[in-house]
Amino acid sequence: MGEPDGKVGAKTRDAIKDVERSLGMPATGRPGGKVLDALRRG
Numbered sequence: 114m115g116e117p118d119g120k121v122g123a124k125t126r127d128a129i130k131d132v133e134r135s136l137g138m139p140a141t142g143r144p145g146g147k148v149l150d151a152l153r154r155g
Contacts (some may be wrong), residue, residue, distance in 0.1 A: 116125065126142035133140045136151045 115122075117136065121144060125144075129148060130140040130142040131146055132148060133142075136148075138147065138151065
């Protein structure tokens with residue numbers, strides 16, 4: 114794990130892909146409203 118720098122890097126994209134897969138969404142690795150909405154819904 115690195116220090117937070119406010120940038121979307123490889124580790125962030127990998128984490129987003131993991132979340133997308135766990136939610137049954139296409140794993141794009143791009144942050145967006147659909148991922149955020151799904152995380153908020155739990």
